[in-house]
Amino acid sequence: GESVGLHLPTLSVQEGDNSIINCAYSNSASDYFIWYKQESGKGPQFIIDIRSNMDKRQGQRVTVLLNKTVKHLSLQIAATQPGDSAVYFCAENSDAGGTSYGKLTFGQGTILTVHP
Amino acid sequence: EAGVAQSPRYKIIEKRQSVAFWCNPISGHATLYWYQQILGQGPKLLIQFQNNGVVDDSQLPKDRFSAERLKGVDSTLKIQPAKLEDSAVYLCASSPQAATLTKYFGPGTRLTVT
Numbered sequence: 001g002e003s004v005g006l007h008l009p010t011l012s013v014q015e016g017d018n019s020i021i022n023c024a025y026s027n028s029a030s031d032y033f034i035w036y037k038q039e040s041g042k043g044p045q046f047i048i049d050i051r052s053n054m055d056k057r058q059g060q061r062v063t064v065l066l067n068k069t070v071k072h073l074s075l076q077i078a079a080t081q082p083g084d085s086a087v088y089f090c091a092e093n094s095d096a097g098g099t100s101y102g103k104l105t106f107g108q109g110t111i112l113t114v115h116p
Numbered sequence: 117e118a119g120v121a122q123s124p125r126y127k128i129i130e131k132r133q134s135v136a137f138w139c140n141p142i143s144g145h146a147t148l149y150w151y152q153q154i155l156g157q158g159p160k161l162l163i164q165f166q167n168n169g170v171v172d173d174s175q176l177p178k179d180r181f182s183a184e185r186l187k188g189v190d191s192t193l194k195i196q197p198a199k200l201e202d203s204a205v206y207l208c209a210s211s212p213q214a215a216t217l218t219k220y221f222g223p224g225t226r227l228t229v230t
Contacts, residue, residue: 032217034217034218041223041224042223042224043120043207043209043221043222043223043224044159044207044221045221046218046219046220049217049218089158089159091158093217103161103164103172104161104217104219106157106158106159106160107158108156108157108158109156109157109158
């Protein structure tokens with residue numbers, strides 16, 4: 001069935017380092033992907049998204065890379081800060097229309113810990 | 117703009133009891149979602165409303181879970197009777213339209229069933 005999973009459940013980095021969080025997806029029909037950040041006691045917060053017709057998208061300190069050949073998604077955070085410590089989820093959308101348009105399937109999540 | 121509001125933030129009940137959660141989406145958002153997030157997992161969609169109509173409840177355990185959005189604004193999610201495995205964070209999210217893939221999440225209600 002459809003699934004979105006993560007290679008590494010935890011990632012620990014030093015402040016100032018770059019972080020890379022990986023995600024594998026299994027549904028080749030997925031056409032849209034989102035990265036969310038979830039801090040303790042809060043709901044997921046949108047970080048960046050990418051459509052399947054792109055292979056790279058950049059935001060402020062974040063870059064998402066999409067490799068459709070191997071069905072792999074990654075989130076790169078530059079100059080990681082202690083405030084970046086959170087759980088990061090990738091999510092995919094595989095419905096191209098109809099009543100389920102906008103239905104996201106979330107992966108398990110990666111815990112990022114940034115040490116000062 | 118104000119975000120998605122949820123209450124209560126925490127709830128502890130015994131199994132077989134009933135519980136209700138409330139959500140107030142961002143003003144003007146037509147689409148409202150309820151997600152269940154079990155500890156260590158990503159959120160799982162329970163139900164999606166477009167205005168006051170249900171457009172997807174395929175993953176809602178309808179024998180014990182119910183949800184409504186009578187006036188197309190606020191929504192309530194109810195569990196009756198609760199089971200131990202219902203312990204989770206219940207997240208409400210909204211988006212301007214169903215076709216808007218970016219969702220805005222509330223802080224969630226953490227439910228513990230003992």
